Structures are given as C-alpha cells and as structure tokens.
Amino acid sequence: MASVDLATSYAALILADDGIEITADKILALTEAASVEVEPIWASLLAKALEGKDVKELLSNIGSGGGGAPAAAASAAGGAAAAAAEAPKEEEKKKEEEKEESDEDMGFGLFD
Missing domain, CATH: 1.10.10.1410 (Arc Repressor Mutant, subunit A)
Known part of the structure; x- marks a missing residue:
C-alpha cells in the first residue's frame, strides 16, 4: 500500500x-x-x-505555519512585544502540566 x-x-x-x-x-x-x-x-x-x-x-508553504509573524512583531515592537510573546508559552506549559497531572488522576502513569 x-x-x-x-x-x-x-x-x-x-x-x-x-x-x-x-x-x-x-x-x-x-x-x-x-x-x-x-x-x-x-x-x-x-x-x-x-x-x-x-x-x-x-509545498512552498509547508514550514511557514505562522511562526514568522510573532518573531517579526517582537523585533518590530521591541521588548514589550517580546514579553507579550512569552505569555502564550507560559500558558502552554501550564496546559502540559495539567495534562500530565490528569494522567496521574486516572490511576496509572508512565512507569506503573
């Protein structure tokens, strides 16, 4: 196939x-x-x-899923935009931590 x-x-x-x-x-x-x-x-x-x-x-747009826009905005607007760009990353980390914790709540983990 x-x-x-x-x-x-x-x-x-x-x-x-x-x-x-x-x-x-x-x-x-x-x-x-x-x-x-x-x-x-x-x-x-x-x-x-x-x-x-x-x-x-x-094919030419495969790797350009919007990753360049936040970087361009951060460089154009200076430090304020860079600090604002960090906020989504922190939220993403929190979501990942919550997801990991939810696995433990179900009574099984990765090494059980």
Missing part, C-alpha cells in the same frame, strides 16, 4: 510541476507507466482532494 501512496503522490507532483490539471485519469496513466497497480478509487480521491489547489504553493 505504501508504494501505491507514493506512486499517486509522485504522479500528482509530476502533473503539478508540468502545470497539468491533476485528474484521476492522468494519475492512473502515470502510475500505469511506472508499472504500479493503483485502484482507481485512490487516484480519484487524491485528485478530488487536490482539486482547485495550487500544489506548488502548498
């Missing part, structure tokens, strides 16, 4: 790289040319999931 997933993904990337519309038929044609047997439903599902999306842009 892993080779099927890779084959369909690579086929979609090849189509996107060439600027060709990603369709189930074209995915199947590429996987068939690569001698990988793919059930039409998988090609259809992938084509439907990528319909109307710019695959190249999706």
